Amino acid sequence: MNSFFFFLFLYAQSLYASIDTGTGADGACSQATIVAGTRTYNCTSLTIGAANSVFNAQAGSVVVIKVVGSVTISNTFNLNGGNGADGDAANTVKAGGVAGAGGSNGGASAGYNVNGTVGSGTGGGAGGLDIVSINNGTLATGGGGGGGSYGSVSATVASNGYNGTASAPGTSGAQGSTYGTNSLFESSFLGGSGGGAGGSSDDNLGTEISGSGGGGGGGAVHIVAGGDVTISGTINANGGNGGGNGGNDNAGGGGGSGGAIWIQSLGNIIISGTLNATGGTGGTNLSTLNGGSGGNGRIRLDDIDGNITGGGTVTPNATVNSIASLSASSNTLALESDISCAAREKLSWSHVMTFLLGCLILVSFKFRRAERFLVREKF
Numbered sequence: 001m002n003s004f005f006f007f008l009f010l011y012a013q014s015l016y017a018s019i020d021t022g023t024g025a026d027g028a029c030s031q032a033t034i035v036a037g038t039r040t041y042n043c044t045s046l047t048i049g050a051a052n053s054v055f056n057a058q059a060g061s062v063v064v065i066k067v068v069g070s071v072t073i074s075n076t077f078n079l080n081g082g083n084g085a086d087g088d089a090a091n092t093v094k095a096g097g098v099a100g101a102g103g104s105n106g107g108a109s110a111g112y113n114v115n116g117t118v119g120s121g122t123g124g125g126a127g128g129l130d131i132v133s134i135n136n137g138t139l140a141t142g143g144g145g146g147g148g149s150y151g152s153v154s155a156t157v158a159s160n161g162y163n164g165t166a167s168a169p170g171t172s173g174a175q176g177s178t179y180g181t182n183s184l185f186e187s188s189f190l191g192g193s194g195g196g197a198g199g200s201s202d203d204n205l206g207t208e209i210s211g212s213g214g215g216g217g218g219g220a221v222h223i224v225a226g227g228d229v230t231i232s233g234t235i236n237a238n239g240g241n242g243g244g245n246g247g248n249d250n251a252g253g254g255g256g257s258g259g260a261i262w263i264q265s266l267g268n269i270i271i272s273g274t275l276n277a278t279g280g281t282g283g284t285n286l287s288t289l290n291g292g293s294g295g296n297g298r299i300r301l302d303d304i305d306g307n308i309t310g311g312g313t314v315t316p317n318a319t320v321n322s323i324a325s326l327s328a329s330s331n332t333l334a335l336e337s338d339i340s341c342a343a344r345e346k347l348s349w350s351h352v353m354t355f356l357l358g359c360l361i362l363v364s365f366k367f368r369r370a371e372r373f374l375v376r377e378k379f
Contacts, residue, residue: 022066057082062097070227079219084243087250096219099191119194123176128199142199146173147292192217195254215240218259244283255280258297
């Protein structure tokens with residue numbers, strides 16, 4: 001029986017060492033604690049009871065929130081990509097962490113006669129192609145920008161441009177390709193990619209106008225908790241919409257792809273609210289000059305038993321794991337991608353010390369049992 005409790009003790013220690021819940025140096029954190037200038041937090045607890053959108057359209061690294069205790073999110077936490085600008089305006093929006101900017105053709109100051117540029121990020125959408133100016137009073141438009149991709153490719157593709165003459169229309173930008181996997185978040189945790197910009201157009205007065213910008217990719221947030229994570233509010237890491245207001249003669253920009261949400265808990269994850277990492281909508285303009293919509297991002301949920309409760313909405317569907325299965329499926333610890341070598345060494349030594357301590361306890365139990373047996377034999 002003593003041996004059973006000893007090995008149970010060692011197993012519990014390995015679970016707690018498998019994720020890094022931080023130092024708690026920032027104390028009890030709230031929505032006011034989360035500020036644009038800081039990307040990593042070490043909290044004793046986390047409570048988001050009022051809306052926080054400081055990471056909307058903000059470039060930077062992954063947002064990591066380490067919490068020694070429990071997490072309660074009852075309001076909205078936004079890490080969305082920025083919307084693309086309408087025609088004739090430069091566009092460089094980003095969001096969250098490691099997210100791609102939407103493409104741009106540079107705006108009026110950079111000259112009109114250019115193709116829409118590709119959205120940044122591994123799965124950035126391609127820019128729509130420019131249509132050569134014909135200057136005969138006939139509308140001639142470039143193609144829409146392609147949508148960005150991450151966990152999926154959107155089925156909504158960009159439109160080809162329109163040309164009133166017999167010459168070829170401006171070709172639409174292609175959708176980006178998918179990249180990464182939820183199972184590799186420990187080593188590669190990324191946000192969404194930007195949508196491509198629309199190509200330039202020639203309006204019916206013979207004046208060229210630039211295409212609209214693409215939406216920025218959604219951000220990336222990693223929440224790690226030692227206690228329960230309860231979400232009755234909303235976490236958003238959506239891609240930004242492509243530029244285009246439906247009334248111009250320029251091509252619409254592509255939507256950015258959804259970002260990434262990764263929640264780990266040594267307790268339970270209870271979601272009665274909403275998690276969103278969806279793609280942005282492609283921009284629309286006259287003559288159905290639409291950009292492609294962005295694809296969905298990625299969501300992963302790891303808790304103590306792999307049983308997510310609460311009946312909430314998670315879009316796209318999440319990959320769900322138990323911390324126990326993650327520990328058992330690998331000979332190495334499932335550590336955060338940004339954990340330092342020193343922290344890894346510290347965790348390794350903690351395992352060694354835990355094992356040695358357990359051995360001492362077990363030997364002590366065995367010695368005491370032998371001692372009691374000798375006493376009984378003596379009397």
